[in-house]
Amino acid sequence: MSAADATGIPGREPSPPWSSRDVQFDHYGGQRLPFGCTGASGIIQHFVELSGSDAGRAFDVLDASGGYGSACLGAGSEVIAAALSDGVRNAGYVTDEIASSERSLLLERLFAPGGLFADRFPAADYRVSGRNSGSEGMELALRLVLESRFDHRRLRAAPGTGERDVVLAFEGAWHGWTGGLLPLMNRRHYRIGLPAIAPEPFGFRTDHIPFGDLDAAREWFDRNGERVLAVVVEPVQGDAGILVPEPGYLRELAALAKDSGALLVADEVLTFAKTGQFFGMTDESGPIPTDITVIGKSLGMGALSTSMVIARRELGARPTGTVSTSDLRPLTCAVIRAGLDHIVSEGLVERSGKLGAELGRLLHEQVVAKFPDLYVEARGVGVMHGVELTDLAAARIGKLRTSMIRNGVYVEFMSGAGRRSRGLRYVNATMRVAPPLVATADDIETIVARLAAGSHALLQETP
Structure with a gap:
């Protein structure tokens, strides 16, 4: 596979081998993300745009998901x-x-x-x-x-x-x-x-x-x-x-x-x-x-x-x-x-407890408090944190996720608990922020800053 094949040509649809879009079963009802990954190192993923006027644009994102929570050591260990x-x-x-x-x-x-x-x-x-x-x-x-x-x-x-x-x-x-x-x-x-x-x-x-x-x-x-x-x-x-x-x-x-x-x-x-x-x-x-x-x-x-x-x-x-x-x-x-x-x-597990406490503080101060139209609260423990969406953000969850990625951070979204019994409040879809154990204090700060940038970008878009 050549570099041109991997990244595509700016302004044009990427050429094969992005055949995975045609051949692989679509688990997402046609809502797959318009990005490809050409490699990774540590918690940095190398992405490329797959469609639109920016098709072929290569850029890096910080992984705050750990591959559905599985890649605790990041890539390239x-x-x-x-x-x-x-x-x-x-x-x-x-x-x-x-x-x-x-x-x-x-x-x-x-x-x-x-x-x-x-x-x-x-x-x-x-x-x-x-x-x-x-x-x-x-x-x-x-x-x-x-x-x-x-x-x-x-x-x-x-x-x-x-x-x-x-x-x-x-x-x-x-x-x-x-x-x-x-x-x-x-x-x-x-x-x-x-x-x-x-x-x-x-x-x-x-x-x-x-x-x-x-x-x-x-x-x-x-x-x-x-x-x-x-x-x-x-x-x-x-x-x-x-x-x-x-x-x-x-x-x-x-x-x-x-x-x-x-x-x-x-x-x-x-x-x-x-x-x-x-x-x-x-x-x-x-x-x-x-x-x-x-x-x-x-x-x-x-x-x-x-x-x-x-x-x-x-x-x-x-x-x-x-x-x-x-x-x-x-x-x-x-x-x-x-x-x-x-x-x-x-000592990665013990360190994650300390980093997680800082991650929780930053999510509350720099994401939830600054974007009340988008987020209800942040909660979590260790390197497992969730930022619950408001109704407004939940209705635009697809655009929110692409906005985060284009601002350099990869996160996943959980379904939320929905309607609960005994008078407990409805729990909306939630953004999961769970970086790999190898993430550093600097990585945590950068992840939160990019989440804030992605949130700001979404609010600037025309609904």
Whole structure:
């Protein structure tokens, strides 16, 4: 591919190889962004205009999204490049039927005594499985929940579990869009017209309550008690608009689940390594206990799509019922181990907590306060922040995003929690500002300045 092909010619439509616009499935209903990417370095993405009078114009943007929250080390990490190269040459590709030295090194590093996650998930109490994506990880978590009430030999409900047929989820939650996960979402747009979970005797129903409302949770458990099979929760609601619960909420929710005999499933696919801690299920008292935790996105270091399901040892499934081609393949393990070791040695998670506090302050002062016609509030923790849009901005969300990009910053927009029960206010679409862990203090300042410039530019446009 020549440079001319990559950037196009000013004033003309770019020539091939931008065939991805014709051949790749359009997931966005014809609303894909009119830009191409010709490369990246660190958190800088090299973009080019694909249409209009500026077609072919090359420019750089700062990435404040981390590639749907997955590229925690940005682009071009030498550590990950070396791990990929060494892994391809030396690690092999055996499945989990055969023990792998690379897999063993990773799991020992994480779960053996003194391991990175051992204080939360000691190997004596937990086991681990790998999957291709966060959605697949959540599917396995749901499978483990359902099989916990099933007698595999007699093909019937296990003694004492027959009445457990209710799963508690939360308004605005997002756990993936695979078929088995649809019941966990209360979003009609994604569910209508698609199959539901099979009816009784082995189905379940999902109830949804507002996230972060302790009174709602207490009342719900008082009503449902012994019928509760599981609680599925994000420590910070991502797609709902980066909703952070009040201190103490998650720990009491865990206690309610335990007292009722329900399993607690933590969806940490998005929050992993982004909240100033590796795990969002943490408070001032330390780790909040869970029965199943799913981590992903940052786990693949922006180079691989992968996830881990960490579950109590007593949870399992019928033989071969959870076999996966991608279950902790050696190459994946090599990348994860190298990336996590680098994150720890550089103190990137701890640093992100401090940078995140500054990011939150700057977003409030330089974006929300200065553009009240566009933004309602800023909220977040660590490097996960959301700036909620006003009705005016939500109606122009496409133009707002292109304005941000043309002013040099790449952000994503979340759906928002929408209409919630118990009199809680409607939560609009929200701009997610979640830069990679490698972002510096200077990067944070520049990102916010460019968000302000993009906001100003939008207001100058004719509606």
